[in-house]
Amino acid sequence: MRVSEYFNLGRTQGTLDFVDVDTVADIPVYIDPSTIRHLSDDWGQECIFMLTTFFDSVLDAVRLGDKERSAYLLGNLGEPNETHLGISKGKSAGRGFGKQMSQDFAAKLAASQAAKSGLIEDLEDTAFFIDKVDKDIVSDITTNIIRGPLITYTQQMAAVFGIPLLEGVDSGPVWNPQSLKWEQEYIRLPVADGEKLLLVPKLIVRRDLHLSRGEYYKNHLVPALQAEEEADPRSKLVTVLKNGTKKVYRGDIERTYGSSKPDVARETLRRASVYHHYKEVKKGIAPQPISHEELSEVGNTAPPDYKGLLKAVVETPAGKDHAHAYHARVEALLSALFYPSLAMPEMEEDIHEGRKRVDILYTNNATDGFFRFLSRHKIPSQYLFVECKNYGKEVGNPELDQLSSRFSPLRGKFGILACRSFADKERFLSRCRDTAMDHRGFVIALDDSDMKQLVDDVLEAVNWTAPNPAPAEPVAPPRVHDYPLLHDRLKGLVS
Template sequence: MRVSEYYNIGRSQGTLDFVDVDTVNDIRVYIDPSTIRHLTDDWGKECIIMITTFFDSVLDAVRMGDKERTTYLLGNLGEPNETHLGISRGKSAGRGFGKQMSVDFAAKLAASQAAQTGLIEDLEDTSFFLDRVDKDIVSDITTNIIRGPLISYTQQMAGVFGIPLEEGIESGAVWNPRRLEWEQGYTELPVADGEKLLLVPKVIVRRDLHLSRSEYYRNHLAPTLQSEEAENPGSKLVRVLKDGSRKVYKGDIEKEYGSSKPDVVRETLKRPSVYSSYRETKKSVPPTPISHTELSEVGNTPPPDYEALLEAVISTPPGKAEAGNYHSRVEALLTALFYPSLSMPEMEEEIHEGRKRIDISYTNNAVSGFFRFLTRHKIPSKYVFIECKNYGKEVTNPELDQLSSRFSPLRGQFGILTCRSFDDKDRFLNRCRDTALDHRGFAIALDDSDLAQIVSDVMKAINWKPSDPPPREPEIPPRIHDYPLLHKRLKALVS
């Protein structure tokens, strides 16, 4: 039974920010530290500090030959079955980073030439150079390191969806990045089927790690070996073509050098600059977050039904009595539409010491599309604010002022006001433009028909093929996360 079913949340995976795991079995996705390294929000930065300080501490201990410190650091890593991520068949247990694995991991690091020479810099490098260390082990270690932030995230999601928390739950070992020590304590967590539960954001999981050994071999190491052989006058791998040119085929390279993990490690240690170059290239390219489609495939769940989500919003009767339902349904729709650019929704978030509330706030971790466009053009949008107005009357200046009063240079100066309809839409959009020109922030207003247009654009983008005509706005590339209507509205604010 999935978390959403166990707690009667009434949501599908596409409308949930976390991975909707089975409360007993595992789902085959993994936490990827490289993906976390590209998060720009406070939660992500906290995780990055934890991962970096922990693994630097491990490498320092290994290189100094401090077995006691190494044993302490790695010995506090346990089997993180509470996330239900990984490769177990049946009940989550036994596949993780157990005590014997920590001993083996320490021994492999100590004996690794790659660790001693500095070729292993980050946790994810271990999947390249250490035997029997792959995405599942890297994911388990990462889970242990960021257990503290995952506990906070779980508590946040529990507040959003009314998931009950139990007091006095053992936290497990939590890494303290300032003291460089493990700490134990008690906390509040959900308990499902008798076991504590940690929820994991979708934006940090993948089916494979961002660093790919096959990609590295195919596009970096093998071409280097080809070039070396081609430049070697005595190479037996060179084929002389009819035009006199010299050619070395990848198939011959694989037969001569091999392509297994030990083969890749051996040849990389002879050519460390090849891996260093690959790693720097990958660091400059943000990982692609797992998509709705991929999560549906691995989790055996249906993809988001955007039309049904839209219908739930549109069919909500206007008025104060249904304001709560409208608010929740808008959040469900936008969470599905704006993933993976916007994540970690908070409902009724308090600011100014509780004197003001924001209906919905999202963290902006976009790597492309409209929400990345905002940050690239210096519009503060670390967080994106949504105000929901289920009025049966005209939305006017006070509602717009309410949204703009939530803006600040630190939190963000971009938001969306959703409402049912306008008596005079052009007049209200001009009010939004006035707000922007007065340097009070950037507010985009969307009524029911606008939400319907965004859904239509997203569905067209999903089904777009290169042979199809260009989308409505040719200057906007036909990608799902570009949202032509949002671009159009933003352009109207600043033109």
């Protein structure tokens, strides 16, 4: 039974910010530290700080030969069954990083020339150079290190979706990046089927790690070896073609140098610059979060029902009595439409020390599309504000001023005002433009008809197929995260 079913959330995976795992078995996705390193929000930065301080401490202990410190640091990495991520069959059973594995990992890391030489700098490097370490182990270790932020995230999602929390649950070891020690306490967490539960953001899970040993070997290490052989007049691997060109075939490289993990580690140690270049290249490429479609496939769940979500919004009766339902249904629709650009929704979030409240507050972690466009054009948008007005009457200046009063250069100066309809839409859009021209921020108003247009645009992109036969001029496919309606509205605010 999934979390959404166990706690009767009335939601499906597409409208949930977290992975809707089975409360007993595992789902085959993994936390990828490289994905976390590309998060720019406060939660992501906290995770990055924890990953960096922990693994630096481990490497310092290894290089100093401090076995006691290494044993302490790695010995507190337990079996993170509470996330239900990975590849266990049946009940989650710590198939990854158990106590024996932590001891083996410490011994292998201590003996690793890659660690001693500085080739291993980050946790994800161990999947390249340490035997029997792969995405499942890296994911489990990452889970342990960022357990503190995952606890905070779980409590936040529990507040958003009404998931009950049990008092006095053992937190498990929590890394303190200031004291560089493990701590443990009793906290409030959800409990399902008698076991504590940690929710994990969809944004940080993938089916495979961003750093790929196969990709590195094929596209970086092998070409480097080919170039060396071609430049060596004594090489026996060089074939001279009829035109006089020297060529070294990939197959000959693989047979001569090998392609196993120990082979890759050995040859990389001799050519550390090749691996460093690969990592620099990958740092410049933001990992793509797992998509709705991928998560549906691996989790055996239905993809988002955009039309059904829209129907729930537009069929909500207008008026104060149905304001809460409208608020929740707008959040469900927008969370599905705007994933993965916008994440970690907070409902009725306090700002200004509780003197003001925001209906919905999203974190903007967009790497492309409209919400990335905002930051590239100097529009503060680390957080995005949404106000929901289920009025049976016209919204006006007070509602617009209420939303813009939530803005600040640090939090963000972009928001969405969701409402039912306008008697004079052009007049209200002009008011939004006045707000922008007065440097009070950017507000895009969306009524029911606009919500329908957003859904139509996303469905067009999701269902797009290339023309057949192909036209003389190539046709660029629509991109899901471009949201042309939002682009047009923003253009109207500044032109």
